[in-house]
Amino acid sequence: MKIAVGLSGGVDSGVAALLLRRAGHDVVGITMKLWRGTFRGGARDACFGPGEAEDIERARALAESLGIEYRVLDCSEAYEREIVGLFRETTLRGETPNPCVMCNAAMKFGLLPRLARESGLDFDRFATGHYARIAETGGRLAVRCAADGKKDQSYFLYRLSQEQLSLAMFPLGGLEKTEVRRIAAESSLAVADQADSQDFYSGDRDELIGAPPREGDIVGLDGRVLGRHRGFWNFTVGQRKGLGAFGPKPLYVVRLDACRNRVVLGTREEAFSREFRVGDMNWMAQAPTTSPLEAFVKVRSTGAPLGPVTLADGVCRASGEGIFGVAPGQSAVFYDAGGVILCGGVILPSAAEI
Numbered sequence: 154m155k156i157a158v159g160l161s162g163g164v165d166s167g168v169a170a171l172l173l174r175r176a177g178h179d180v181v182g183i184t185m186k187l188w189r190g191t192f193r194g195g196a197r198d199a200c201f202g203p204g205e206a207e208d209i210e211r212a213r214a215l216a217e218s219l220g221i222e223y224r225v226l227d228c229s230e231a232y233e234r235e236i237v238g239l240f241r242e243t244t245l246r247g248e249t250p251n252p253c254v255m256c257n258a259a260m261k262f263g264l265l266p267r268l269a270r271e272s273g274l275d276f277d278r279f280a281t282g283h284y285a286r287i288a289e290t291g292g293r294l295a296v297r298c299a300a301d302g303k304k305d306q307s308y309f310l311y312r313l314s315q316e317q318l319s320l321a322m323f324p325l326g327g328l329e330k331t332e333v334r335r336i337a338a339e340s341s342l343a344v345a346d347q348a349d350s351q352d353f354y355s356g357d358r359d360e361l362i363g364a365p366p367r368e369g370d371i372v373g374l375d376g377r378v379l380g381r382h383r384g385f386w387n388f389t390v391g392q393r394k395g396l397g398a399f400g401p402k403p404l405y406v407v408r409l410d411a412c413r414n415r416v417v418l419g420t421r422e423e424a425f426s427r428e429f430r431v432g433d434m435n436w437m438a439q440a441p442t443t444s445p446l447e448a449f450v451k452v453r454s455t456g457a458p459l460g461p462v463t464l465a466d467g468v469c470r471a472s473g474e475g476i477f478g479v480a481p482g483q484s485a486v487f488y489d490a491g492g493v494i495l496c497g498g499v500i501l502p503s504a505a506e507i
Contacts, residue, residue, distance in 0.1 A: 154178050154179070154277045154278065155178070155179040155180075155181070155275065155276045155277050155278075156173050156178045156179070156180050156181075156276060156277065156278045156279070156280050156322065157180075157181050157182075157183050157266060157269055157274065157276040157278070157279050157280070158170040158173065158180055158181070158182050158183070158279075158280045158281070159182075159183060159184070159185070159261055159265065159279070159280070159281045159282070160182035160183065160184050160212040160215060160216060160223070161184065161208060161212065161282070161350075162184070162207075162208035162209065162210075162211035162212040162215065162344065162347075163208075163211075163282065163344060163347050163349065163350065164282075164333060164334060164337050164342070164344045164345060164346075164347045164349075165282030165283075165284075165325060165333060165349075166212075166281060166282035167215045167219075167282070167337060167342050167344045168282065168324075168325065168333045168336050168337050168342070169280055169281065169282040169323075169324040169325055170182055170215070170216075170219055170221065170280075171219060171336065171337075171340055171342065172324045172325075172336075173280060173322075173324055174219055174220075174221065180219070180221045181221055181222040181223070181224070181274060181276065182212060182215070182216040182219075182221055182222070182223040182224070183223075183224050183225075183226060183265060183266075183269050183274070184208075184209055184212050184223075184224070184225045184226070185226060185228045185232075185260060185261065185264075185265050186205070186209065186225050186226065186227045186228060186229055187200070187201050187205060187228055187229050187232045187260075188201060188202060188203060188205040188206075188229060189229040189230070189233070190203070191233060192356060192360050192361065193356055193357075193360060194354070194355045194356040195354075195355040195356035195357065196355065197352050197355045197356075198348060198350045198351075198352070198355070199350055199351075199352035199353060199354055199355035200253075200256070200350060200352070200353055200354075201232070201237075201353060201354050201355065202354060202355025202356060203355065204355060209225055211343070211344060211347070213225075214343060215342065215343065215344060218342065218343065224269065224272065224274065226265055226268040226269055226272065227268075228260055228264050228265060228268065231259075231260070231264055232256070232260060235255070235259055235260075236252050236255055236256050236259070236260065237252075237361055239252070239255060240252045240353075240361055240362075241361060241362050241363060243482045244362050244386045244482075245362065245364060245386060245411065246411055246482070247385060247386075247409040247410060247411030247412075247481070247502075248409075248480070248481045248482025248483075248502070249389055249390060249480040249481065249482040249483050250482050250483075251482065251483050251484050251499075252353050253309050253353060253454075254308075254309050254311070254312055254484050255312070257309050257310055257312070257313070258312035258313055258314075258317070261281065262279065262281075262313055262317045262321065263317070266279045266320070277320075278320050278321070278322050279320045279321060279322070280321070280322035280323070280324055281321070281322075281323065282324075282325055283299075283306045283309075283310065283323050283325070283326075284299035284301055284304040284305055284306045284323070284325055284326060284328075284330070285297065285298070285299050285305065285306050285307045285310055285323045285326050286298070286299060286300075286307075286323060286326035286327065287318060287321060287322075287323065287326075288491075288493045290437075290438045290439075290489075290493055291438055291439040292439070293315060293437065293438060293439055294315055294318035294319060294437070295318070295437035295438055295493050295494050295495070296310045296311065296313065296318070296437065296493075296494045297326075297491070297492050297493045297494070298488070298492035298493075299323075299325070299326050299327075300326065300327045300328065300329065301328065301329045301330055302457065303330070304329075304330045306454070307486070307488075307492075307494060308451050308453075308454045308484065308486050309454060310494075311435060311437065311484065311486045311494050311496070311497030312435050312497065313437075314435075318437075334346075359384070359386075359387070362386055364384065364386065366383040366384055367383065367384050367385075367414060368381060368382070368383055369381070369382055369384075369385060369413075369414035369415055369416070370382075370414075370415050370416075371396065371397060371398045371415070371416045371418060372415050372416070372417055372418070373400070373417070373418055373419065374407065374417060374418075374419045374423060379398035379399070379400065379404075379418060380396070380397045380398035381397070382397065382416050385409050385410070385411060385414055385415065385416050386409075388406050388409060388416045389406060389480065390406050390407065390408065390409065390424075390478050390479070390480035390481075391405060391406060391424060391477060391478025391480065392405065392406040393405050393406075396416075396418065398418060400418070400420075402420045402421075403420070403421060404418040404419065404420065405418065405419060405420070405421055405423075405424040405478075406418060406424075407419040407423055407424045421477075422474070424477055424478055425474050425475035425476060425477050426471070426475045426476055426479040427470065427471050427472075427474075427475035427476075428468060428469065428470050428471070428475075429468070429469055429476075429479045429485070429500055429501070429503065430467055430468055430469075430500070430501040430502075430503070431464070431467050431468075431469055431485045431498040431499065431500055431501065432467060432498055432499055432501045433498050433499045434467070434496055434497070434498035435496060435497055435498065436495070436496040437493075437494045437495065437496060437497075438489075438493070438494070438495045438496065440496075444465045444466070445463035445464060445465035445470075446463065446464045446465065446487070446495070447460075447461050447462070447463055448460060448461065448462060448463075448464060448487040448488060448489060448495055449461055449462065449487070449488045449489070449490070450462050450464075450469060450471075450476070450485055450486065450487050450488070451485070451486045451488070452476055452478070452479050452480070452483060452484075452485050452500065453478070453480075453483060458486075458488045458492070459471070459476055462476075462487075464487055464496075467498075467501075469485060469487075479500060480500060481500050481501060481502040481503075482499065482500065483499075483500050484497055484498065484499055484500065485497060485498060485499075485500050
């Protein structure tokens, strides 16, 4: 079987290609070129930045060491339009965007394999170094949590279509990260000690947003002014440090009010939500015939799914104290008890935020 592997120049995609090669598959490495110098960027290692040229050279050298074909596909124009553009638009609405979710569905598992085929490359499956697994449920394909809970990346993949999942392979889904690095070291891969890329953008995010400083108030839930800010987009729901405001108890960002140009703070208890709305849903499993659906939910990529919660008519309800730091614009991904994604969508503003 011929398998195209998304090579990023890191250890995970490198070991994914190695394992498929060892299994006797005909492997070819393909890389997305995203950077075209429109922005300044910075020195941090990130998916989007001027350091991409070094990443591509590492991926090229890795492919050569594995004895596999290698191609670079230019996705930069579409990336700036669809991913950076969405990041800017969502942020200026006072929401917290999730560019990695959209990039996986639209770019990595969408545009990249399509451009590879258009370039004349024929392949049967498309593999990546994601820590995730594929499961079948009710006659449909779905993403399942990885064996390594600390590295699990299923959250970022909930928007994949049935067609994309039918082609996808995740060779690292059943492995621990330590085992992946051990395989790389024992195989003398040059990327064995390569650090993981953690950031979306290597530079100052204000550069991507492109908005001039705009002074406004930092307020409590009662409307009392606690401080001043120079752009609400520099804050995130759930944030505690660097607020520039103080109270008798530790304060957290509980809401961004873009219309009034305000950052709203509250106590930790006030940063929990027992109910929130979810839109733009993607069902991996078959949509339920009964309501409400009971599931477990993640509202950020890190940590285990929380719950159980219920989902009915686009409203998620949690018991007890609720869920901390529910941020409009981020994704809510719903899992069954076995860690299989049922569905996911984008968290919508509450009535108080509209």
